[in-house]
Amino acid sequence: MLLNSVIIVLREVLEAALMLSVLLASERFLHVTRRWVLPAILLGLAGAATYGYFLDPVSELFDGVGQEVCNALLQFATFVLIALLAFQVPQQLRSAPRRRSNRIALLMAAMVIMAFTREGSEIYIYVSGFWNVTDFFSAVALGSIVGGCIGFSIGVLIYYLLLARPLRQEPAISIILLALIGAGLASQAVRLLIQADWISSAGAIWDTSFLLSEQSLLGQLAYALVGYEASPSAVEAIVYLASLLFVALAYFSGKFANKVNEDTTL
Amino acid sequence: MNFRACLRVLGVSVTVFLLLSSGLSAAATPEFEIEIRNHLFQPDVLTIPAGIKVKLIIYNRDPTPEEFESYELNREKVIPGGRKAVVFIGPLAPGRYPFFGEFNPQTALGTIVVEAESDATQ
Numbered sequence: 001m002l003l004n005s006v007i008i009v010l011r012e013v014l015e016a017a018l019m020l021s022v023l024l025a026s027e028r029f030l031h032v033t034r035r036w037v038l039p040a041i042l043l044g045l046a047g048a049a050t051y052g053y054f055l056d057p058v059s060e061l062f063d064g065v066g067q068e069v070c071n072a073l074l075q076f077a078t079f080v081l082i083a084l085l086a087f088q089v090p091q092q093l094r095s096a097p098r099r100r101s102n103r104i105a106l107l108m109a110a111m112v113i114m115a116f117t118r119e120g121s122e123i124y125i126y127v128s129g130f131w132n133v134t135d136f137f138s139a140v141a142l143g144s145i146v147g148g149c150i151g152f153s154i155g156v157l158i159y160y161l162l163l164a165r166p167l168r169q170e171p172a173i174s175i176i177l178l179a180l181i182g183a184g185l186a187s188q189a190v191r192l193l194i195q196a197d198w199i200s201s202a203g204a205i206w207d208t209s210f211l212l213s214e215q216s217l218l219g220q221l222a223y224a225l226v227g228y229e230a231s232p233s234a235v236e237a238i239v240y241l242a243s244l245l246f247v248a249l250a251y252f253s254g255k256f257a258n259k260v261n262e263d264t265t266l
Numbered sequence: 267m268n269f270r271a272c273l274r275v276l277g278v279s280v281t282v283f284l285l286l287s288s289g290l291s292a293a294a295t296p297e298f299e300i301e302i303r304n305h306l307f308q309p310d311v312l313t314i315p316a317g318i319k320v321k322l323i324i325y326n327r328d329p330t331p332e333e334f335e336s337y338e339l340n341r342e343k344v345i346p347g348g349r350k351a352v353v354f355i356g357p358l359a360p361g362r363y364p365f366f367g368e369f370n371p372q373t374a375l376g377t378i379v380v381e382a383e384s385d386a387t388q
Contacts (some may be wrong), residue, residue, distance in 0.1 A: 004371060056346050064352035067343060080276055122333075125344055126369060129331035195341055197295075197319070197354040204340075214337045231340060246279075 001136055005143025006150070008126055012119040013151025015224040016044075019078075019115045019181060021155045023108045025162035026174035030092050032104045040109035044116025051117055052124030065196035072189035072196075074118045079189070079243060081111050082182035086175055086247045087254035093171060094258060154221070175251060177225070183243035184227015187236040194233065204231035295354070297321045300376070302332050302345070305367060307376035316360045316382045322353045332374065336365035339378065356380075 020041075027034065051058070051070075058066045085107045092101050123144065130140040162174065193199045209230035213219050222228035229236060298320060301308045305328060314320045326332050326345040334353060335342040345351040358380045367374025 004369075008368060055344065056349060059344075059346065059349065059351065064350070067351075083276065084273075122344060125331050125346070126333075129347060129369065133330065191340060195343070195354055196352075197321075200319070203357050203359065209337070229340070230337070233340075 001139040002143045002146075005126070005140045006147040009123055009144040009147030010151045011220055011224075012123050013148050014154060014220060016112075016115045016119040017151050017155025018158060018224050020112055021159040022162065022174055022177050022181065023111065025159050026171070026178070028163060029171045029174075030089065030104060031100060032092075032108065033100050033102075036105045036109040037112070040112040041116060043109075044113045045120055047113060047117030048120025048124050051121035052128065055121065055125055062196070065198070068192040068196035069198070071118060072192040074114050075185040075189040075192075078111050078114050079182040079186040081107050081114075082178050082185075083247050083250040085111075085178065086251040087257075089171065089175060089251060090255040091258045091261075094262075175247075179244055179247035180226040181224075182247055183240045184223070184225075186243040187227055187229065187232065187240040190236050190239045191229070191233075194235065199235060201233040201235055203233060205234050205237060207231040295319050295321045297323060300324045302326045302328055302367065302374065304328065305330075305332070305370035305373045307365075307367070307374055310376040311379060312376070313379045313381055314356070314358075316380045317357045319354060319356045322355060323350055324353065325350045331369060333368035334365065335368040336363060336378075338363040339365060341365070342368070 020037075024034075024037070055067065058070055060066060062069055085104065088101065088104055088107070092104055095101075127140060127144055130136050162177075190199060194201045207230060212222060212228065212230065214223060214228070214230050219228060219230075227240065232240070296315070296318070298312055298314060300312060300322060302324065324334055324343075324345060326347060326349055329347040331344060331346050333342060333344045334351060339355050339358075341353055341355060343351050343353055355378070358378075360380050360382045363378040363380065365376050365378060
């Protein structure tokens, strides 16, 4: 029971912590105010409790697939915000550190709120489910705390890794990481819609579980970081690649727009 | 292209995505039922036909929540206590696909056995 709760909570915390780490690390070159961080985390936790509390009626929506639709919407919305952020980055790179961007701070806050809502709701349901089971509750509570701490530590580790010498000068690393996280979220959203039968799928196109199992810690990390999926369907793979391209397109059109603006003002 | 134009492009792509994703499949989908009782799946081995989509209805008869999960089937879904959940799987190739209840993985274990149509009728 103890180990089990460690793993469950770790999995959920890991995804939210990674998102937060990459965003915080990218502030090094974007020079965005950090005032959004605490309110975003608190709002995300409130969102998690609300979503978790209302999961029952939400699940009943759309003939019993409301949960999938809701999670897919949150994931896809986060992907869209990542693309918008990529579009904003070139302009901010030019004007930073003179000008602080509220728009970027807002985008980041919204991403964190949605990540915490999505991942936190599952922890809420798990822990609250064992609230009245006195035999298990102490094990579940302790396991959750340990899992939460491990997840948080990995987030901190990645944050400092991104700030370490060879990486810190490179805005591209953060943008590529965000693009990978975004593509992972978009393809996971598609997978949920397949599970809900909103999208039809012809089955897996390959299976790499013998190379890297999704159950392993490394597999979990790869899942959170780049949306690793051992046996994806064709739709998931296509959406993954298309999403990566879309974020790249957003970034370069942001760069282009910035250049045009500059030419006209000169 | 300014920020507003960029938002408009995004709006259009979201709409296209939703339209594409709403392509519903009309064919009748066979249904199979699984129950969760005392953190055990009943039946714990479920045989389904290969090559078609199947609707699983999972009833959680326990007061505690459970998460139906399978790495092999690429499925995961939280089922609140005393509720049912709908999960679509397939079309699948013949084989064995283990699943488990993530909240009670020591006891809640099961397998979906996918059989080719000719095997199933024998």
